[in-house]
Amino acid sequence: QLKLVNPSQYRFEHLVTQMKWRLQEGRGEAVYQIGVEDNGLLVGLSEEEMRASLKTLRRMAEKVGADITVLREREVDYDSDVPRKITEVLVRKVPDNQQFLDLRVAVLGNVDSGKSTLLGVLTQGELDNGRGRARLNLFRHLHEIQSGRTSSISFEILGFNSKGEVVNYSDSRTAEEICESSSKMITFIDLAGHHKYLKTTIFGLTSYCPDFAMLVVSANTGIAGTTREHLGLAMALKVPFFIVISKVDLCSKATVERTVKQLERILKQPGCNKLPLLVNSDDDAVTAAQQFAQSPNITPIFTLSSVSGENLDLLKVFLNILPPLTNSKEQEELMQQLTEFQVDEIYTVPEVGTVVGGTLSSGICREGENLVVGPTDDGKFLRLKVCSIQRNRSACRVLRAGQAATLALGSFDRSLLRKGMVMVSPEMNPTICSVFEAEIVLLFHATTFRKGFQVTVHVGNVRQTAIVEKIHGKDKLRTGEKAVVCFRFIKHPEYLKIGAKLLFREGVTKGIGHVTDLQAITTKENGMEESLGPGQLSF
Numbered sequence: 001q002l003k004l005v006n007p008s009q010y011r012f013e014h015l016v017t018q019m020k021w022r023l024q025e026g027r028g029e030a031v032y033q034i035g036v037e038d039n040g041l042l043v044g045l046s047e048e049e050m051r052a053s054l055k056t057l058r059r060m061a062e063k064v065g066a067d068i069t070v071l072r073e074r075e076v077d078y079d080s081d082v083p084r085k086i087t088e089v090l091v092r093k094v095p096d097n098q099q100f101l102d103l104r105v106a107v108l109g110n111v112d113s114g115k116s117t118l119l120g121v122l123t124q125g126e127l128d129n130g131r132g133r134a135r136l137n138l139f140r141h142l143h144e145i146q147s148g149r150t151s152s153i154s155f156e157i158l159g160f161n162s163k164g165e166v167v168n169y170s171d172s173r174t175a176e177e178i179c180e181s182s183s184k185m186i187t188f189i190d191l192a193g194h195h196k197y198l199k200t201t202i203f204g205l206t207s208y209c210p211d212f213a214m215l216v217v218s219a220n221t222g223i224a225g226t227t228r229e230h231l232g233l234a235m236a237l238k239v240p241f242f243i244v245i246s247k248v249d250l251c252s253k254a255t256v257e258r259t260v261k262q263l264e265r266i267l268k269q270p271g272c273n274k275l276p277l278l279v280n281s282d283d284d285a286v287t288a289a290q291q292f293a294q295s296p297n298i299t300p301i302f303t304l305s306s307v308s309g310e311n312l313d314l315l316k317v318f319l320n321i322l323p324p325l326t327n328s329k330e331q332e333e334l335m336q337q338l339t340e341f342q343v344d345e346i347y348t349v350p351e352v353g354t355v356v357g358g359t360l361s362s363g364i365c366r367e368g369e370n371l372v373v374g375p376t377d378d379g380k381f382l383r384l385k386v387c388s389i390q391r392n393r394s395a396c397r398v399l400r401a402g403q404a405a406t407l408a409l410g411s412f413d414r415s416l417l418r419k420g421m422v423m424v425s426p427e428m429n430p431t432i433c434s435v436f437e438a439e440i441v442l443l444f445h446a447t448t449f450r451k452g453f454q455v456t457v458h459v460g461n462v463r464q465t466a467i468v469e470k471i472h473g474k475d476k477l478r479t480g481e482k483a484v485v486c487f488r489f490i491k492h493p494e495y496l497k498i499g500a501k502l503l504f505r506e507g508v509t510k511g512i513g514h515v516t517d518l519q520a521i522t523t524k525e526n527g528m529e530e531s532l533g534p535g536q537l538s539f
Contacts, residue, residue: 044084066093109216125170440513
């Protein structure tokens with residue numbers, strides 16, 4: 001927008017309608033540049049015009065029920081004696097039909113690069129003491145506290161209110177309070193860095209569908225251990241990532257620069273083909289967030305310290321502006337499909353019964369809805385009822401496509417459930433298979449890859465050992481070769497979709513690809529069991 005000085009009533013209404021549309025497109029967020037002509041010419045406005053324009057923008061925002069925050073101001077050289085400025089403003093409004101904007105960020109990096117500590121500092125609002133105090137609240141098991149290593153997947157939340165201020169545990173006591181006072185929530189998925197927990201890390205990346213990944217590299221060790229592997233995983237699954245170089249308080253400027261150069265060299269290699277963007281100021285952080293969302297080739301790099309707090313604010317500015325990847329239209333299309341919920345975790349909660357956690361990949365799920373869950377070991381689907389839904393630890397009536405939540409299933413028998421199952425609406429008639437074909441690329445293999453080889457296959461939330469039944473057109477594969485391969489699951493059939501991304505590994509063997517064909521198993525009467533054995537509800 002060039003300027004918005006005292007618009008007429010008609011023009012004002014038109015601007016408000018335009019703002020509503022922009023907010024809807026950006027799922028509740030829009031950035032306005034004031035003082036820029038429609039063709040992108042930087043004209044700038046004088047002090048007075050800028051004040052009047054911002055006042056109009058505030059009136060527009062009030063009218064649609066949004067809040068505005070000035071991101072940055074910049075002076076431009078334009079032929080005039082008066083100094084002229086351009087301002088960028090973030091307009092944010094929580095959509096009426098949901099509580100907050102939600103982004104999921106997976107946290108990757110080598111062991112001891114400071115992933116959990118950085119999250120502890122961001123979500124607790126207190127700096128670390130250099131000996132691991134900040135991360136204690138993130139650990140889920142006693143052995144993690146004793147060894148200081150993450151071995152499971154934990155979730156941490158960081159909120160931003162509509163003015164762009166950070167909402168975390170420093171001023172809110174509970175997760176519910178953070179949810180209530182935030183208009184944008186970032187859920188960090190804290191993954192394990194240690195090589196022995198790699199399968200957990202892959203499961204976290206494939207089943208929780210993160211929007212972005214944050215690769216943490218320690219400034220004093222540089223790129224070591226599993227860093228390259230995690231970088232490769234993010235690239236293989238096409239998750240856009242940005243890089244955080246931590247622990248800059250421990251080493252000299254020269255060491256930090258060396259690590260940055262090392263990273264830039266790797267990112268520019270033909271395999272990665274990324275454009276590194278080092279963030280040194282608020283201005284850079286705003287540019288990085290906008291560019292990063294528009295083109296996935298740009299990789300912002302932050303250098304910060306969780307102990308001294310240096311440059312932490314830049315990361316917060318970046319996370320605040322980071323827009324969601326999908327626009328509202330794509331989400332609406334997903335919501336019109338039939339319900340499908342991926343089961344990632346299963347708990348038993350006292351006085352609630354069995355609870356499953358996971359992501360709704362399509363459709364809408366309401367409280368009290370009847371769904372079927374499966375496939376069981378013999379390929380059947382069982383009926384169940386959703387008793388209640390919780391999202392980010394607060395109750396929620398309706399779950400929409402793309403959102404993660406936990407569903408309480410009442411007295412349903414937990415032993416019938418396992419990770420990798422799906423809950424779908426009964427009319428979906430889901431296809432399940434034991435044998436499937438995938439087009440794969442072998443990334444690394446010590447010898448040759450041939451028929452009869454066993455690998456662990458990850459497809460979304462499915463994780464199971466499979467045997468190579470046949471390699472089409474070849475007897476064996478070597479590193480870097482492509483082929484269509486037929487796999488067969490060892491234990492039980494799974495629910496797969498054509499086109500789903502696939503990762504497999506076995507020791508040092510690794511490969512990626514996508515599912516191209518399924519050999520569906522048809523079971524009698526869809527395998528819906530009517531009589532559900534003793535101790536269970538029958539419908």
